Amino acid sequence: MxxxxxxxxxxxxxxxxxxxxxxxxxxxxxxxxxxxxxxxxxxxxxxxxxxxxxxxxxxxxxxxxxxxxxxxxxxxxxxxxxxxxxxxxxxxxxxxxxxxxxxxxxxxxxxxxxxxxxxxxxxxxxxRNLRFRAEINERPTTSQADDQDIVPLAAVPFDQVIDYDRTCFPAPRATFLSGWITQADALAVGCRREGRLSGYGVIRRCREGCKIGPLFADDALAANALYARLADFAQGGPLFLDAPENNPDAMALVRQQGMTEVFGCARMYLGPTPAIAHERVFGVTTFELG
The missing domain is CATH 3.40.630.30 (Gcn5-related N-acetyltransferase (GNAT))
Structure with a gap:
């Protein structure tokens, strides 16, 4: 030895x-x-x-x-x-x-x-990517019109999900997404406006409560509608969201939803900073795989 x-x-x-x-x-x-x-x-x-x-x-x-x-x-x-x-x-x-x-x-x-x-x-x-926590005892409110835009992600062609994800992530990740959005003990939903995907989110059960990730959306209205539907899945326990500080609308969302900051990480890059639509990223997917 x-x-x-x-x-x-x-x-x-x-x-x-x-x-x-x-x-x-x-x-x-x-x-x-x-x-x-x-x-x-x-x-x-x-x-x-x-x-x-x-x-x-x-x-x-x-x-x-x-x-x-x-x-x-x-x-x-x-x-x-x-x-x-x-x-x-x-x-x-x-x-x-x-x-x-x-x-x-x-x-x-x-x-x-x-x-x-x-x-x-x-x-x-x-x-900075900051982890926020909320205790979900009732479903967050959103307008009925915005809520009607939310559909099961399985109803959206997978190639549309891949294309949208690519605007928010630095490389294609079809293999990862195919499993992530269909995993057990989870919910994946999309926001569809005029037949076009304008955001999507996934929530999964964890050792404690649930985590949302990713949460990608064209704008704050779509992000809040997605959040509300996902948070409904987490009722009765804590909900976590890792939100990027460089998106002001993401910071507004966590304040609006009454979430509390509990942890954080520094996003760092070796090499060029990827050219993605940072304004669409309301919640990162994971701290482990990006």
Whole structure:
């Protein structure tokens, strides 16, 4: 046996273990996150082990080589402050760069306390993504006209969902979306105006309550109508939404809905900042896969 740190691809059971660590850290994973994340990109999950024991891991998701995302970075508490996490983080960054086309950007949502560390690794701050919480005891109000625009996302052709999502996310992600919008213990709805998709959102059950993500919409009216329908799914428990601070309408939505800020991350990029419709992003999909 050796004390040497081994960095390698993770096995599927190890991803389940990583999700359990995330739950203990208070990350509140979705009930089906492990299977959905794995189906998106099995090669994304990197393990660090010593003496055959898993001590850390993280995701380096590649979206067709066009955009990468680093997330799900965890080291077991008893192995922290020994330089092992530093070795794992840099190994993940280099592995992800090798999986991407030249010039492709990498995104990440890092806790504020680690922002300077990630900056030393080449990442540049873009904006804050803030987690908000609400206790849903009754359905939020919205106008009847706006509510009539909301339809089950299954009623919308999938190619329209892919096309709309691409305006809000830096690369196509059809494989991810095909599972995400049809997962169990979840609801996916769209906003359709004059036959055109003008926004969509997904809510999934988590270890505690529910999370909305993504929440993409043309404007505040569509976003609020989507939020109201999704929040109805979460009645009786807490609801979480990760809203980008660089969209003033998203900040107005969380204030209007009486949500309370409980956590936050710094969105940072290695490489050019992606050219997406930031004004359409009212809620990011996940802190783990982007």
């Amino acid at each position: 050796s004390n040497q740190l081994v960095i390698r691809n993770m096995t599927r059971p190890e991803l389940d273990e990583l999700v359990e660590w995330a739950a203990r850290e208070g990350w509140n994973p979705g009930l089906h996150d492990a299977e959905l994340f794995w189906a998106t990109d099995p090669a994304a999950f990197i393990a660090a082990s010593r003496d055959g024991e898993l001590i850390g891991g993280g995701a380096i998701t590649s979206y067709h080589g066009e955009f990468g995302f680093m997330g799900f970075f965890i080291v077991r508490p008893e192995y922290r402050s020994q330089g092992l996490g530093n070795t794992l983080w840099h190994a993940r960054r280099e592995r992800l760069l090798a999986r991407l086309h030249p010039g492709a950007s990498i995104g990440m949502d890092g806790v504020f306390a680690m922002q300077d560390y990630y900056a030393k690794g080449g990442f540049v701050f873009s904006h």
